Amino acid sequence: MKNTDLIKLPFSKNNPILVQVLGVCSCLAVTAQLKPAVVMAVSVTVVVALSNLIISLMRNTIPPRIRIIVQLVVVSTLVVLVDQVLKAYMYDVSKQLSVFVGLIITNCIVMGRLEAFAMVQKPWPSLLDGLGNGLGYSVILIVLGFVRELFGSGTLWGYPVVEKLGLYNIGYENNGLMIMPPMALILVGLIIWWHRSRNKDLVEQ
Amino acid sequence: MRIKWVEQLFDKIEPTFSEGGKLGWLHSTFDAFHTFALTPKTITRSGSHIRDAVDSKRSIIVVIIALLPALLFGMWNIGYQTAMSTGAGADWHWIYMWWFGFLRMLPMIAVSYIVGLAIEFAFAQYRGHEVNEGFLATGLLIPMIVPVTTPLWQLALAVAFAVIIGKEVFGGSGMNFLNPALVARAFLFFAYPTHMSGDKVWIASTWWGNDAIAGATPMGELATGSAPSASALDMLIGTIPGSTCETSFIAIALGAMLLLFTGIASWRIMLGVFLGGGLMGLLFNAIGGNAYMELPFYYHFLMGGFAFGAVFMATDPVTAAQTNAGKWIYGLLIGVFAVLLRVCNPAYPEGMMLSILFMNCMAPLIDHCIVARNIKMRERRIGK
Incomplete structure (x- = not known):
């Protein structure tokens, strides 16, 4: 596989959420607003990319039977670092994300890339693969955060868009369903629907 | 009852809408109005079928x-x-x-x-x-x-x-x-x-x-x-x-x-919903405690969407259970859950909608269990 594909494919035919259907839990939980969604997206991207790199560097010294434990140690170290940084510099967002930063450890995308890619590939491609998958995940998270905050709360990044447009005065109301996790699942389903109708070769026979 | 001029009108414009016709791409739309007005003339060609004059x-x-x-x-x-x-x-x-x-x-x-x-x-x-x-x-x-x-x-x-x-x-x-x-x-x-x-x-x-x-x-x-x-x-x-x-x-x-x-509509489902709701109402009567629990059980039938849901929603043949035993279970549980939600969950004033939707999800599972049980019983009967 070419190095550019490692970055490009996760955006289209190998998107972690749309095609691999991994990392769905966090994408339902943190996308009610745009800001936490973006912070989460950045955090996961950093963790996936760096853990891919580190595991790839260590791959020849890891005994196969305990590889999951070793991977977990690396991932949780990185997650704790991210958590500390967030607490230090973005305390309010960190509060909002609460337990979901810690739960990056259990994000299937991270484990999936380590197992499927970093354990058998050289460091540079591994880093690119981690970045690509992190960014592919980020795109979906940001789209969801944008749609859900705009229609659910009428704001974007905390700015009251709908109120400034004066839509409330003509009878518009925020959609309460958008803030609930089930609607995120439905939105992901709709995106998958659109994605598969564009890429027919993804449809199973 | 046959209405001559409607039939003639459809016969006349049909070629325009069939494949190859001028407006062939609107075939689905034409077909919808055609079969709505007239019973389709198509004949079942293969296998043995039972055909009811009453189509959907x-x-x-x-x-x-x-x-x-x-x-x-x-x-x-x-x-x-x-x-x-x-x-x-x-x-x-x-x-x-x-x-x-x-x-x-x-x-x-x-x-x-x-x-x-x-x-x-x-x-x-x-x-x-x-x-x-x-x-x-x-x-x-x-x-x-x-x-x-x-x-x-x-x-x-x-x-x-x-x-x-x-x-x-x-x-x-x-x-x-x-x-x-x-x-x-x-x-x-x-x-x-x-x-x-x-x-x-x-x-x-x-x-x-x-x-x-x-x-x-x-x-x-x-x-x-x-x-x-x-x-x-x-x-x-x-x-x-x-x-x-x-x-x-x-x-x-x-x-x-x-x-x-x-x-x-299935009488089993309808009766099941009322029985389930009534039983749950009686159970709450026996427990007592607040105005809602002490409400006479038949009030539940009369209030809110209970009757409407039981008659027109629960009996929807597509989303209900298909087996006869399954219909009883499906109906009874709708009634039970509807009253349970009404009385016990102040966040949802009406339980009928949620209980029917919930049982819609469960209906295939109920059917599966009934069919599996039936297969087992028949196997036992032939002495396996």
């Missing part, structure tokens, strides 16, 4: 006729409630009350049909399918189960959601596992809760006064801990505030009789 289009029409008593009564009740609460009272002739309600319902029904059918036709056209008739009933059901004050744009959004997410993504009518009309109501309930519950939404205001009129439903009153102010007789006749056409037990019972007589 004809049975949908019976459902719509069964809905008429509730619809007509609902229209009158809209006017009656407004007249009573604005103090106009006896000044309004009953025909004027009905006319007032009719004008209130008409835009809602129109929006529901236009939005829903537009999406149905678009999908059928795009996929090259026949247009399915299921929406004719759904489109009428949706405005009948929402409060009269629901804004039309919200109704349109809910209908679009129900048709696309509730039905078309699974492949259209017959493939949906949730009742589309209830999906629309659930969408409204969760998306715009202030328009679906409380005591400000049930009574239409007059054109000349824009203030929302307060009027609690019996269940709204019970949720706040007081006994319902309406008598059981009022609820039986239906002269209480509520969703547009679900208040009258008698009108719904008329429709139920037609559905049962024609065999379109």
